[in-house]
Structure formats: structure tokens, C-alpha cells
Amino acid sequence: MTVLLSLKQVPNIPIEADSITPTAFAGKTLAQIGKLVVMQGRNSCELREFFEITGESADSVEETEIVIRGDLRKVKQIGKGMNGGRIRIEGDVGMHLGAEMIAGRITVTGSVDAYAGAEMSGGNIQIEGNAGDYLCAGYRGSPDGMKGGRVFIAGNVGNEMALHMRKGFIAVKGNVGAMAATRMKGGSIIVCGELGPRACIEATKGMLFALGKVSSLPPTFKYSGSSEREFTGYYIRYLKSRRPDFLQSDISPSEKWAKFIGDFAEAESKMEIYTRLVLNSHLAS
Amino acid sequence: MTEAGNTFKDVVCTFCGCLCDDIIIETEGEKITKNTNGCAISKERFVGHMENRCLQPTVKGSAVTLEKAIERAVEIIASSKRFLIYGLSSTENDAQREAYRLAELAGGVVDNTTSVCHGPTILGAQESGETTASLAETRHRADIVIYWGANPAAAHPRHIPHYIRQPGEYIKDPKKDRQIWLIDVRETTTARMVDRFIKINPATDLEVIETLRALIRGTKLDVVEVGGISIKDLEQIATTMKTAKYGVLFFGLGLTQSFGRHRNIDAAIRLIQDLNAYTKWGLMPMRGHYNVSGANKTSTWVTGYPYAIDFARGYPRFSPGEYTAVDMLARGEPDVLLNIAADPVAHFPRAAVAYLAKIPVINIDPKFNMTSQLAEVNIPAAIAGIECDGAATRMDGLPLYLKKVIEPPEGVIPDRDILRMIIKSLEKVMK
Numbered sequence A: 001m002t003v004l005l006s007l008k009q010v011p012n013i014p015i016e017a018d019s020i021t022p023t024a025f026a027g028k029t030l031a032q033i034g035k036l037v038v039m040q041g042r043n044s045c046e047l048r049e050f051f052e053i054t055g056e057s058a059d060s061v062e063e064t065e066i067v068i069r070g071d072l073r074k075v076k077q078i079g080k081g082m083n084g085g086r087i088r089i090e091g092d093v094g095m096h097l098g099a100e101m102i103a104g105r106i107t108v109t110g111s112v113d114a115y116a117g118a119e120m121s122g123g124n125i126q127i128e129g130n131a132g133d134y135l136c137a138g139y140r141g142s143p144d145g146m147k148g149g150r151v152f153i154a155g156n157v158g159n160e161m162a163l164h165m166r167k168g169f170i171a172v173k174g175n176v177g178a179m180a181a182t183r184m185k186g187g188s189i190i191v192c193g194e195l196g197p198r199a200c201i202e203a204t205k206g207m208l209f210a211l212g213k214v215s216s217l218p219p220t221f222k223y224s225g226s227s228e229r230e231f232t233g234y235y236i237r238y239l240k241s242r243r244p245d246f247l248q249s250d251i252s253p254s255e256k257w258a259k260f261i262g263d264f265a266e267a268e269s270k271m272e273i274y275t276r277l278v279l280n281s282h283l284a285s
Numbered sequence B: 001m002t003e004a005g006n007t008f009k010d011v012v013c014t015f016c017g018c019l020c021d022d023i024i025i026e027t028e029g030e031k032i033t034k035n036t037n038g039c040a041i042s043k044e045r046f047v048g049h050m051e052n053r054c055l056q057p058t059v060k061g062s063a064v065t066l067e068k069a070i071e072r073a074v075e076i077i078a079s080s081k082r083f084l085i086y087g088l089s090s091t092e093n094d095a096q097r098e099a100y101r102l103a104e105l106a107g108g109v110v111d112n113t114t115s116v117c118h119g120p121t122i123l124g125a126q127e128s129g130e131t132t133a134s135l136a137e138t139r140h141r142a143d144i145v146i147y148w149g150a151n152p153a154a155a156h157p158r159h160i161p162h163y164i165r166q167p168g169e170y171i172k173d174p175k176k177d178r179q180i181w182l183i184d185v186r187e188t189t190t191a192r193m194v195d196r197f198i199k200i201n202p203a204t205d206l207e208v209i210e211t212l213r214a215l216i217r218g219t220k221l222d223v224v225e226v227g228g229i230s231i232k233d234l235e236q237i238a239t240t241m242k243t244a245k246y247g248v249l250f251f252g253l254g255l256t257q258s259f260g261r262h263r264n265i266d267a268a269i270r271l272i273q274d275l276n277a278y279t280k281w282g283l284m285p286m287r288g289h290y291n292v293s294g295a296n297k298t299s300t301w302v303t304g305y306p307y308a309i310d311f312a313r314g315y316p317r318f319s320p321g322e323y324t325a326v327d328m329l330a331r332g333e334p335d336v337l338l339n340i341a342a343d344p345v346a347h348f349p350r351a352a353v354a355y356l357a358k359i360p361v362i363n364i365d366p367k368f369n370m371t372s373q374l375a376e377v378n379i380p381a382a383i384a385g386i387e388c389d390g391a392a393t394r395m396d397g398l399p400l401y402l403k404k405v406i407e408p409p410e411g412v413i414p415d416r417d418i419l420r421m422i423i424k425s426l427e428k429v430m431k
């Protein structure tokens, strides 16, 4: 059952709406939902002051779907710590979307600001627009970034994506900014567009598949040969089964992959970067 | 207070993060006549302390009493939803502590100038810790000192002559026994003062540092050159660093504000940590404003976080990039700014300044600056370390007591007292 939230007008001062989660909504009437707390600056306000609330609420988290409409760029922390249920956002949305998420599903038709999916440990996020900096990153001072879950971005992503990533899966159809997968220590990433500079710096473990152009890699990564690689096909097939639109052209099973390992600045150097040799022969020497 | 008539010895200079504490100040009546030992900037700061002074509180450009100015400031703060305090790096510790109290009381955000200078240093330290040294330790022990992306000749004039090119307990001849290197993207004036200048290509600091780390581990890499330096030279640099008895790396804005920012610092910290597996190394930021280091310390003591702190929920939260003044202003979030001992209008990017023009600004500073032209409320303050006492923290973390050497201008009080007055009347309004 679906609860529909329509933003009445763009707030002049950003609001923090971490109360918008299926868990908080389940088992409440629309009137009770309207009284959930959101913060605007130092003032604690009610959800209904900012949103028109219609639809039908459900008893359980699993049955709860929240649809949010409007220009939500000044609304932060939607779906923070979300544990089950569904959120669908029709428009652009502010920082920390789905941060610390545990389970459930978030879809966004527009773009998201920084720290979307930060430190998430499960669930699924699909973003049709772009994502800002620190997508699926760890917060300042945390040793672990993303710890699980799957994230699909149809647009481009900013800098320092997947900082400190430990587990999980990220696929990006567009380009990725600088210093992606910094200090990564597990999990896997597919980038279909161009991979920005300094990827995987200080990363110790994990896999990154670059299907597009890679202009440079850190000097502390070493080339470890080019060949057909059976298991890359497994990741490509998985992506194709979920989001066929992410792959612009077919990648043949006989595709040659140039492999790089690093980061040799670290004591452990088991990060693997696979790039398509046809597009990136300049890296392999 | 007066030592030997109107001569004050061992005065701490409150201009840059060196906080030289050997300045001799002579005064005559209400004038400072002489500064001995200080560098040119220090002389200007002391002898010229009355230049360009703001002497009268104003509201919307008209002169008012101090009480009236405070009253208006309190009105503005009380009616705000998202109150921002910024600055604090050119004032002393007690004023900083009052600023945190005010932020907590008003449920606002408090940020210091770290966010536009050495913020990356702190983010780096939060990732990887700190391997630090003191300036005295450096002078006594270091047989190699490296400056990276810093230009002390211009920004910290006495850093080399007063702390580094000085004999110490174990370094008898600072010219022979101590090597000073500079790594930078251009040949600055500091390059002429050091024993070796290593030029690297712009925006390659991170690559160079990571390469050094790999080489120190003894790894052979594929590359033949990084950042414009051949791998042979890098190997030699790595070996020198590894075989030093005691090294210190000083870094400046060339490292913190170039491509990579906090990643550069994180890498530099880890380079120093790696070196400590073989020998002893320390790392120190060349902090610019005299007490920006203190702003981070006092903030961490009081709130648990060094800058970019939000009290909107009653407890402190930390999120640089979100609660940093420059980012908040550029996104149009705060509805009031209280600026203290900084000049955001002069230093912030255009989008942030354009937004500043739209909201009420309260400005507390001893001098006229670009922010005072825009501020609705201007309140003059006494200069700490000259007209009132206080405490400040040197770039290596050493707290020093600041002396008062002369009376402030008539009716002008220290900024900590101004903040206390604001807090006192705001408490009445907000309860």
C-alpha cells in the first residue's frame, strides 16, 4: 500500500527527514504519519508542515511503499537507516539518501546529492539520474564504508565513490569522478563509462571492472597481463540480467581484459582492476 | 604587568602559526614603539596595531552604543532558524570557547577557518591518525626537514631561521648536520633557503607520496617516472628518508588545497607511519592564522569535533562539506552569520559571498575588513596578545600564554566579553 508525500513548497532552509522510512510509517494512520518529526535548522517540525500526505498506509513494513514527489534537493536523510519496504522518489533529492540503509528498496527518477547510500549494509538503490560525491562512502573517521547491498546509477557519479567499501555491489552506467574506491577492501564495482583518475588509491582488496576508458591509474598499480577472463563474463551477465540498458554494446566472451593489481603502497595489495584492452592499450605495457 | 618600565620581554607574536615567543615590545604611553626579534609581518602587527581600526559599534552603518549593538545582534540570532558562527582562528582560546557556548545555546552551526585551509589535514588525521613532533624536538633532533607545498619564507618568515636553522642538543651545526629540503610545484623564495629543491608537476602530490610509500616498502614498480621525477631519484629520496635519524615533514596549503586534498594528507600521514617502521619521523602542518590550531583544539575539547559542528539537534554533529561555512553559504542554508576574527567576504568564493549579501551578518573584529562593509552589526574587539591576554596554540599543539602590552582603545573590549554579553541576553530571550 502506498503513502504519497507531495512537497508543498521548496523549504528555504534544508530539512532533515530521517523519519521518512517504511519502518516509521508502518502501522500508523496518515494523521499519525503527518505528526512524525522532521528538523528544520534548530526547529523540530511535523512532516505535514512540508508535505501533502495522501494514499493508504499499511500495517507491515514489507507492504509499505512511500512515493515522494517534488523538488527534494533541500530534503536530506530520506530513508536513513531504512530497514525494509520501498521508497520511490520522483524528482531530485538531497544529501544522505538511504545512508546506513539495512534492507529495502529505494528508486529515484532524478539525481541525488552527496553521501547517498553511505555506510549502507543491505538493500537496493536505483538512481536514474546522477549521484554526487561520496556515493556509498564511509563517513569521516569510519573505517568501513558500504558493507553490503546493491546500487545502480544510470547517470554519472562524483568523487570518492565507494570510499572504504568493504562489501556489496555498485554499477554505474555513466562516468565516475576522481579517487573512486579509495581504500576499498572488498566488494565489486562495474563502471560502464569513463573511470576518473586515481581510482582505487590505497585500496587493498576488491574488484573493479572498467568497461569504458580509463585515462590513468595510480603509479602504484602494476600491470599483470591481458587475456580472456571467464569470470568477468559472470559479472557482465549479472549486470545485463538486472539492467540491460547499462551496457551500450555487447561484450563478447573473447574480449581481452588487461588486469592491474595494487595498491603497492599498502602492505596488502589484492585490489584488482580489469579494463578492456581495446579501449585501454595505453595502460598495458 | 609591566616588566622593566615599558619594555615587555618574551611576548608571543600573534600573527602566524609559529607563535614566536621571544618578541621584545617597547611601549610609550598608548603607543607601541618597537618590536625586537619579530619578522617584518610581526613588526607591522604590533607597531601598526591601531591602523584601520574599527572603534565604534554600528548597526546598519550608524554608530550605536555597545549595548544597542548587542541588543540588535541578540534579536537577529533569536529570530533565526539556521544560525552560523564562523571564523575564530585569529582570536584566542577563551573567545573560541564562548563561541561554542553560543552555538549550543542557539542551536546553530560553528565552523572555523580550518574549513578553507587545513581542513584536509584534519580529515586525513581522522582517517589515519597523527604522527606529530614538536618544534623544539625538531630543532634538537632532526637531521632532515622537508617542506612540502609550503612557502615559509613568505608565510612563516621565522620558521626556518628561528626553529630550523638553529643548533640543537644533537644537531650542533644546523648547516652541516641538518638537511632542509623543499618539495613544491614551483621554485618559491623558500627554494633559495633550502639545501635541496625538488620540483614536482602540479596535481601529482598524491602519486609521488604513494610511490615513495611503495618504494620504502621495497616494491619495484612498473613506472619510470612519477610527477616529473625519475624513479631513480624517487628511490634515492626514499632511501634518504628511510636512513635519516630523525625526520620531520612540514606541509602547507600546496598539499592541503591541491588536487586530492585530504587524500594527499592521509597519504602523507601514512608515509610517515610507514617510515616509523624503520626510523623516527614526524609530520606537522604549517598552520597559517596564529590560533587556527587552537580553534581545532578548543573545539575538540568542548564538542568532540574540530570544526563544522552543528548543534541543531542539541548535541554536536560533525559533517565537513555539509556544516562547513563556505559550503552552507554556497548552498544558501544559513539565515544569519556571526563572523568573528575572520574575513569571509574577502576569502570565500563568489557564490558564498553573493548569498552573504542577502542575510543579516554580525561582525566582531578589531579592524575594518571586507565583511564589516556588508555587516548589519559591527562590534569592535580588542586585539588578543596586544590589548588583552589569552591563550593560543602553536602549530605543533603547544599552548602559549598571550600577554597584554597596552590598553585597548576607549570602550573596546575583548571578543570573549562581547560573546559573553550576547550569550547573557540571549539566555533571557531563549529560555
Ligand code: SF4
Pocket: B013, B014, B015, B016, B017, B018, B019, B020, B037, B038, B039, B040, B041, B042, B156, B157, B158, B159
Ligand atoms: S614568524 Fe610568525 S609568529 Fe614569528 S614573528 Fe613572524 S609573524 Fe610572528
